Amino acid sequence: MILLQNPQSDHILDKVTGCGATMDNRGNWHVMSAQSPCHIEATFISNFSTLDEFAEPIRLPVVVHIVENDNVSISDVQASSHVELLNMHFRRSKLLADFDFLIGAYSAVNKAIPDSHRQYIADTGITFYLAKNTPDGAPSTGINRISANQALTEQAMKSSMWDANKVINVWVGEKPASTIDQEATYQLTATSEPNSLAGIAIDHRKFSDFSNRSFDAKLGKTLTHNMGHYLGLIGHIVQGLENGHRNLPCDGVIQPSPECTNKGLLFNYMRDSQVADENKRMFSISQANLMRQHIQNGPLQALYNNVRDKQ
Ligand SMILES: [Zn+2]
Structure with missing residues (x-):
């Protein structure tokens, strides 16, 4: 059996045809038994959208x-x-x-x-x-x-x-x-x-x-x-604390006062360990x-x- 794995790139394997290739219920493609020479065709699709904010991946x-x-x-x-x-x-x-x-x-x-x-x-x-x-x-x-x-x-x-x-x-x-x-x-x-x-x-x-x-x-x-x-991200974003994340410039969520802090970004991956994983969902710009x-x-x-x- 041959397992066809995803490439180590920004693309994922979308579809495989030929040689009796099949996909299992985990999304992996297999060729179970190739008995004679056969041709296989793989289609890769981009896993990520084009970069919006930055020029270079x-x-x-x-x-x-x-x-x-x-x-x-x-x-x-x-x-x-x-x-x-x-x-x-x-x-x-x-x-x-x-x-x-x-x-x-x-x-x-x-x-x-x-x-x-x-x-x-x-x-x-x-x-x-x-x-x-x-x-x-x-x-x-x-x-x-x-x-x-x-x-x-x-x-x-x-x-x-x-x-x-x-x-x-x-x-x-x-x-x-x-x-x-x-x-x-x-x-x-x-x-x-x-x-x-x-x-x-x-x-x-x-x-x-x-x-x-x-x-x-x-x-x-x-x-x-x-x-x-x-x-390079230092410290944590801590709800209600000033400067909970040192060195972090402003992302614009200004609350409750006009001070520029990131404490409002409460779904950040850099929240501290008290915050449940399901509520850590973003890096900011x-x-x-x-x-x-x-x-x-x-x-x-x-x-x-x-x-x-x-x-
Ligand atoms: Zn940490």
């Missing part, structure tokens, strides 16, 4: 290090599907909009994003793909399994990290019990020492499974939120600008320059 490679132990079971499909989900969040996907996932109400409690906020929902133009090479240039799936039956500790991360100027490191594994809910983003800064720890550590219970491409409002935003931090600046002209510039011509 930015694509960044990610390596998912799976730190395995007896309690951690993350398949390759789950890992790659989570990168897809991440892209949905960063690209304000038209698919999400089609499903009314982004702006709609889920229940009486989980309300729709108000009209006054919708104009600030950004398509950041930033997408991620699983790294195609190791830092040494060897072919890679972008999924790195560390099978030493250990917990997800800084030591495990340090010993497995890939060059942060070539790829964004994401680790998933079992964090110590007291730290499951604690965020762990190790930012690369302008003053980072060479080889200092850089990347994002996520407990496997916080790592989403999007492999059936079924949108669920409760799908975890932990990776999305922490990626926001890694791309000013956040998108900050992240793009951080990538193109800030601490991630080396990464950006290393990968921009190799895609």
Whole structure:
């Protein structure tokens, strides 16, 4: 059996004809048994709309290090599907909009994003793909399994990290019990020492499974939120607090006074951990600008320059 997977691009596999190709109920295409030479034709469609706000799409490679132990079971499909989900969040996907996932109400409690906020929902133009090479240039799936039956500790991360100027490191594994809910983003800064720890550590219970491409409002935003931090967003948007998100310019929701703050953008991915995942549904345009600046002209510039011509 051959499984035809989605490409690591901004396109998805729409239709396959020939060789008896069939689609299963998870949306994956299979060729069950090709007995003789046959011709297959695949149609890809764009997964995202044309960029509105920004001229240039930015694509960044990610390596998912799976730190395995007896309690951690993350398949390759789950890992790659989570990168897809991440892209949905960063690209304000038209698919999400089609499903009314982004702006709609889920229940009486989980309300729709108000009209006054919708104009600030950004398509950041930033997408991620699983790294195609190791830092040494060897072919890679972008999924790195560390099978030493250990917990997800800084030591495990340090010993497995890939060059942060070539790829964004994401680790998933079992964090110590007291730290499951604690965020762990190790930012690369302008003053980072060479080889200092850089990347994002996520407990496997916080790592989403999007492999059936079924949108669920409760799908975890932990990776999305922490990626926001890694791309330069500092602090959180906190309801009612002034300057809950440091360095963030105004997005125009001015309430209750004429001060320019972003505290009104209450459906933001950068809300703190007290806010349920289903109510984190947007990056704002000013956040998108900050992240793009951080990538193109800030601490991630080396990464950006290393990968921009190799895609
Ligand atoms: Zn945070």
